[in-house]
Structure formats: C-alpha cells, structure tokens
Amino acid sequence: MNLQILQTFEAFLETIPLERYRDSLMPVKTVEQDLPLALNPLPAIYETYWQPEGPAGRFPDFEDFFAGWWKSHLEPLDEFISKYFWGCSLDFVRLGFKARLYRTLVSVLTQFHFAYTWRTYCQTDLEASADLDMKGVDALIRLTDGTKVVLQVKKETYRREARGGGHFAQRGWPGKLVVEVPYTLTDSEGWQRRVERARTRETRDKYSLFAFLASTLQRRLANGFVVFQGDYPRHVEHLIEERAKAGTRGTIPWDEVLRDVVARSLPKV
Numbered sequence: 402m403n404l405q406i407l408q409t410f411e412a413f414l415e416t417i418p419l420e421r422y423r424d425s426l427m428p429v430k431t432v433e434q435d436l437p438l439a440l441n442p443l444p445a446i447y448e449t450y451w452q453p454e455g456p457a458g459r460f461p462d463f464e465d466f467f468a469g470w471w472k473s474h475l476e477p478l479d480e481f482i483s484k485y486f487w488g489c490s491l492d493f494v495r496l497g498f499k500a501r502l503y504r505t506l507v508s509v510l511t512q513f514h515f516a517y518t519w520r521t522y523c524q525t526d527l528e529a530s531a532d533l534d535m536k537g538v539d540a541l542i543r544l545t546d547g548t549k550v551v552l553q554v555k556k557e558t559y560r561r562e563a564r565g566g567g568h569f570a571q572r573g574w575p576g577k578l579v580v581e582v583p584y585t586l587t588d589s590e591g592w593q594r595r596v597e598r599a600r601t602r603e604t605r606d607k608y609s610l611f612a613f614l615a616s617t618l619q620r621r622l623a624n625g626f627v628v629f630q631g632d633y634p635r636h637v638e639h640l641i642e643e644r645a646k647a648g649t650r651g652t653i654p655w656d657e658v659l660r661d662v663v664a665r666s667l668p669k670v
Contacts, residue, residue, distance in 0.1 A: 403521040406455055410517050413460035414510060415622040422463070422503055431497035434485055439477035442502050445470050446509050447531040453520060463506060467499050511584065511627065512539050512554045519634040525642075527552075541576065542638075548645045551576040552637075555655070557585040557611055578645060581655040582637060586627055589616035610659045617666060636662040 436442075449466055461469075471478070478498075486494045519527045519540070526543040533541055540552040585592070592612035599605035618633040640661050644653060 402455065403453075403517070406453065407514075407517045407521045409456055410450075410460065410514065411622065411628060414514065414626045414628065415624050416462065417507075417624060417626060419507075419625050426500040426503045429496055429500035431493070432501045434481075436501075437477060437481065440474060440481060441535065442470060442505055443509070443531040443534050445473075446506055447529070447534070450506075450510060451513055451516075451529055453517070453529075463503060466506070467502055470502065471495065471498070508556070509534075511556075514628045515552075515554045515582065515584075515634060516540050518629045518631055519638070522631040522635050523638045525638055538576075542641060544642065544645055546645075548578070549576040550641050550645065551579045552582055553579065554582045554584065557583050557587070557614075557655075577650045578641070579652040580637065580641060581653065581658055583611075583614065583655040583659060584619060584627060584629070585611050585615050587611070587615060588621070589613075591615075607656065610656065610663065613663050613666075614659060618662065632666065633662065636665045639665065 445466070450460060452460075482489070482491075482494055513529075516527055516529050516539075519542075525545065528541040528543065529539070533539075537553070538551050539554045542550040542552060544550065589612050592608050592615055595608040596605055596612060599608055618630055619627055620630060621627055637658065640653070640658065
C-alpha cells in the first residue's frame with residue numbers, strides 16, 4: 402500500500418508545470434508579510450496532500466487547490482487586504498497570494514515525498530502534521546523504544562552564519578535528537594563544476610557532498626521535480642537508530658548526515 406501511495410504521489414508531482422509556474426509566479430513577491438494563523442496555508446496543504454493511508458480520490462492540481470483555499474478564506478483575506486493592500490486591485494492581491502502559496506506548496510510537497518518514501522522503505526514510524534510543521538518539525542520519527550526524533554528536510558541553503566544558530570533548535574520540540582536532511586535543486590553536473598572551481602579543500606568537500614546527493618540520493622521526474630531515492634531515508638534511519646542507541650542528543654547537522662549517508666552508500670571493500 403505504501404509503495405502504491407508513493408507512486409500515485411510521484412505521478413501527481415510529475416504533472417506540475419514547473420517551468421510555466423517558474424516564469425509566471427516565482428518572480429511575484431508582493432505578499433511578503435507575516436501571515437496570520439487564519440491564512441497559514443499549511444493546514445490546507447496537509448489536509449489535501451498528506452494522505453498516508455491513500456489519496457482520497459486524487460491529488461488536485463495547484464489551480465484547484467488555490468481556488469478552493471481562496472474561496473474558503475474570504476473573511477480573513479478581507480481583513481488582511483484592508484490592512485496591507487487598501488486601494489490595490491483584487492487581481493493584484495490574488496496573484497501575490499497565489500505566488501506565495503505556490504512557493505510554500507512546492508517546498509512542502511518535496512518534504513512530503515521524503516515522508517512518503519520513508520513510509521515505503523523504512524521500518525520506523527513517521528508522523529507528520531500541520532501542527533508539527535508550524536513548530537518547525539517536518540516529520541517526527543518514533544523508534545521502537547519510544548524515542549522521538551525530529552526531521553528537518555531542507556533545501557541546500559546551508560551557510561551556518563546565515564542560520565543564526567537557532568533555526569534547528571526551537572523550544573518545545575518533541576524530540577531530543579534533531580536530524581537535518583538536505584536536498585538540492587542543482588544537478589550533479591552543476592555541483593561538479595563547482596567542485597572543479599573550488600579554491601579550498603573545505604569548499605571542495607562540501608560541493609562533492611552535494612554532487613553525490615544530486616547524482617545518487619535524488620532523481621528528477623520528467624518535469625524536473627526533484628524526488629528522493631529509497632536508499633536515502635533508509636540510510637538516515639540507520640544513522641538515527643545508531644545515534645539514538647548511543648544516547649546522542651541535540652542536532653546532527655546536514656553535512657554530518659550527508660557524510661554518513663555517503664559512507665553507507667559506497668560499496669564495502
């Protein structure tokens with residue numbers, strides 16, 4: 402059943418016209434204010450696209466999803482527009498929200514693919530919800546001994562100085578161990594070119610990790626959507642089990658995770 406759900410979800414992801422939306426929506430950044438809870442799109446995204454027991458009918462395309470979200474949020478939208486966009490046309494504001502929700506949706510759908518892949522290829526339980534996501538928890542892993550582990554599935558914007566040190570350490574998280582799981586939208590050839598141009602060993606090593614990630618742990622669907630190979634969550638699961646057994650606490654950063662996964666992926670000699 403889990404494999405069937407994963408395949409259905411991948412088939413849906415492959416229908417998203419990424420290039421068209423990249424041209425029409427990605428440049429639009431007119432709605433950049435903090436959204437009130439009533440306009441947070443995560444509850445609707447989870448209700449619609451996180452269906453671990455099987456899709457209820459079909460996964461709707463973005464146009465249908467956004468039309469339904471807009472219609473069901475008219476009252477808080479009116480309040481938001483009155484506060485920030487008084488005098489602007491409704492079409493102008495609607496396009497801004499559409500672009501904002503699209504950027505959020507694509508990121509969360511990538512996160513969902515990792516979660517669906519985990520549920521297909523791994524043995525430990527995975528929980529995901531809008532409530533957890535709004536606390537910064539992309540997925541919660543429950544080990545057989547009851548240990549809870551927080552997963553963070555994030556794009557490769559990993560300059561430590563830019564993170565401020567607190568993004569992966571929010572209070573109130575349910576797990577004592579946080580694991581950063583990176584993905585990249587750059588293809589392996591792009592990373593390899595960076596490897597060849599790198600001026601320091603540290604930079605070269607980092608780019609090499611991302612090149613391996615792009616070439617071995619991920620793949621691209623026909624429309625270019627980046628998804629995960631089954632071995633990736635399985636290797637992460639083994640890492641988590643070993644670290645939890647050893648009593649590790651705190652954050653396992655993306656580079657440490659990736660180095661461990663690379664070592665597990667290479668043939669034993």
